[in-house]
Amino acid sequence: MKRTLSILLLSACCIAMPAQKVVRLGLVGLDTSHSTAFTEIINGGNPNAYDGRYKIVAAYPYGSKVIESSYSRIPGYTEKVKAQGVEICGSIAELLDKVDCVFLETNDGRVHLEQAAEIFKSCKRVFIDKPLGGTLGEAIAICELAKQYGVQMFSSSALRFSAQSQELRNGKCGKVLGADCYSPHHPEATHPDFGFYGIHGIESLFTVMGRGCQSVSRTHSDIGDICVGVWSGNRLGTFRAVCHDPSGYGGTAFTEKGIVPVGGYDGYKPMLDEILKFFDTGLAPIDNDETIEIFTFMKASNMSLQRGGKAVSMSEAYKAGLREARKLLKPYTKHS
Numbered sequence: 001m002k003r004t005l006s007i008l009l010l011s012a013c014c015i016a017m018p019a020q021k022v023v024r025l026g027l028v029g030l031d032t033s034h035s036t037a038f039t040e041i042i043n044g045g046n047p048n049a050y051d052g053r054y055k056i057v058a059a060y061p062y063g064s065k066v067i068e069s070s071y072s073r074i075p076g077y078t079e080k081v082k083a084q085g086v087e088i089c090g091s092i093a094e095l096l097d098k099v100d101c102v103f104l105e106t107n108d109g110r111v112h113l114e115q116a117a118e119i120f121k122s123c124k125r126v127f128i129d130k131p132l133g134g135t136l137g138e139a140i141a142i143c144e145l146a147k148q149y150g151v152q153m154f155s156s157s158a159l160r161f162s163a164q165s166q167e168l169r170n171g172k173c174g175k176v177l178g179a180d181c182y183s184p185h186h187p188e189a190t191h192p193d194f195g196f197y198g199i200h201g202i203e204s205l206f207t208v209m210g211r212g213c214q215s216v217s218r219t220h221s222d223i224g225d226i227c228v229g230v231w232s233g234n235r236l237g238t239f240r241a242v243c244h245d246p247s248g249y250g251g252t253a254f255t256e257k258g259i260v261p262v263g264g265y266d267g268y269k270p271m272l273d274e275i276l277k278f279f280d281t282g283l284a285p286i287d288n289d290e291t292i293e294i295f296t297f298m299k300a301s302n303m304s305l306q307r308g309g310k311a312v313s314m315s316e317a318y319k320a321g322l323r324e325a326r327k328l329l330k331p332y333t334k335h336s
Contacts (some may be wrong), residue, residue, distance in 0.1 A: 023279060026099035027059035028092055028115055028246040029106030029222055030077040031070035034129055037268045043084040054276055058087045058098040059217045064108035067190060092118050101128040101279040109133035109191060116142050117332055120149040125282060127153040127275045131195045136295040137324025154284035155291050157203035159249055161270035162263025168208040174256030178236045181205040181251030181262055185241030194298045198241045200249060206294050207264055208253050209237045214301035217311040
């Protein structure tokens with residue numbers, strides 16, 4: 001009974017935004033270009049950007065301490081955001097005292113659960129940049145922990161918000177009967193395949209196909225991979241991971257009204273627009289269940305690779321991730 005009451009109280013405190021003129025925003029993680037790009041757009045002096053309604057006021061730099069391509073950026077990116085009037089904090093706790101909403105930008109998905117748990121306790125709305133977690137289990141655990149605290153959050157790749165993909169998502173061309181999407185894939189040894197970068201093309205695939213994937217099979221070569229998903233209604237969706245140059249983002253959708261391109265990369269601002277709307281309203285532009293399905297697709301594709309390309313059901317992959325999530329959640333729930 002006490003636990004139920006505490007969750008209800010936490011949920012209530014997450015609904016109302018402060019009645020102040022400027023919404024104060026915080027960055028956790030200065031090891032990704034997203035942090036500097038968001039700061040430049042919001043704080044960069046363009047009076048037409050958001051009418052001065054938002055300001056990034058504080059940042060905690062860390063951040064991956066393991067991935068060299070990430071932690072080597074921190075000193076330079078710290079100076080860039082400081083030049084835009086952002087205060088550098090020594091801890092997440094210090095940052096939370098200064099802000100209304102949070103961008104969790106740390107490039108290393110493996111530390112997101114620990115960082116998100118600290119943010120969730122503050123009951124502040126949070127956007128968690130890709131990848132939501134380092135594994136499917138971590139992604140599930142983060143979403144479950146957010147529910148326990150009654151916190152509003154979402155996670156996404158910027159590819160979701162390309163204009164063309166959103167038009168397909170919203171039915172401009174009728175039902176999407178199938179789609180082929182592609183994006184660069186830069187393997188990162190600390191993350192399962194596709195979780196660190198290939199996730200962009202998979203996000204595009206799910207943006208236009210929606211939820212409902214049932215199984216995944218994967219074919220591998222030394223220059224790339226092709227993952228074939230079977231959706232409900234026997235619709236087929238494929239993701240091509242491109243491991244060589246030239247590469248890019250995009251795809252093809254097969255719809256009731258014709259064959260049309262899938263959107264590519266339209267910059268950061270379309271996603272930032274949606275994040276700021278979410279900070280205002282608490283209404284996320286994507287359900288966390290869809291994000292979990294994206295991670296399940298990646299998990300199933302890796303299981304398929306281990307089995308020589310045999311199809312793996314999404315149900316089997318999800319159950320494996322759920323077992324991991326339950327173990328990960330124990331330290332955060334045992335005293336509840």
